Amino acid sequence: MNEALLLTKKTVEFRNSYPELIAQWEMQIGHGNCHPDLHFCLTLVDDFPYLNAYLRSIDYLFGFTINAYIIHSNWQRDFIESGYSGNSALELANHEIQLTYNALNESEAIVKDPKAKIYRNILA
Template sequence: MTQEELLLTDSVIAFRAEHFETIKNWERQLAMDECAADLHFCYHALEEYPNLIAHLDAAEYRLDFAINAHILHGRLQEQFLDDGHTGPIALEHANNELLNIYSALNEKGPVGRAAIVKTLQ
């Protein structure tokens, strides 16, 4: 897997390094299914993408992927808020963008990978 496929952008890597305890807390919440709404969305939305889930399960990466997606989701919300959207609209746009990323990664061929790289730029 490439960094783009794992959603390990530079900002995600920096966040993970800077907030180690937060990541551990999120891992515990995911494992116990006690996570907050956004993290729950990032994790459980994966169920709709069987090729992506199979790939993540084979790499034993589902929890980390969901956490990376959660970090990216927060960045997307910030971006939409900075663009002048209200909180609920920014959240909806971030949800849709994340689902588009999942959908692109669910594709088996290079088209999906190209779409994810474009989305993350």
């Protein structure tokens, strides 16, 4: 499994275009004062024990959260452009990110990762 989970072409382009913003988001996550959507992407990981353990075992929780937030924001924008209201777009983006987290959480590579198993046992 690649550590660069959720690094789509659009995510990479965004990261390359806005490195200062990425650094700001990393600081916000580290200090616990991030805005609601970024906080949602971070705290949602707690609901997926295998994914959470895997991310912690490779020290990639912040990077993953930022990747997820960029994707989440893109979904919101796309839903709004498709005619959904702001609230509906947010709920749809939330649902999509939950489906993504669930698919990763249940992936064989994450479930069977030996280092992640140790972290999962510690976090349980």
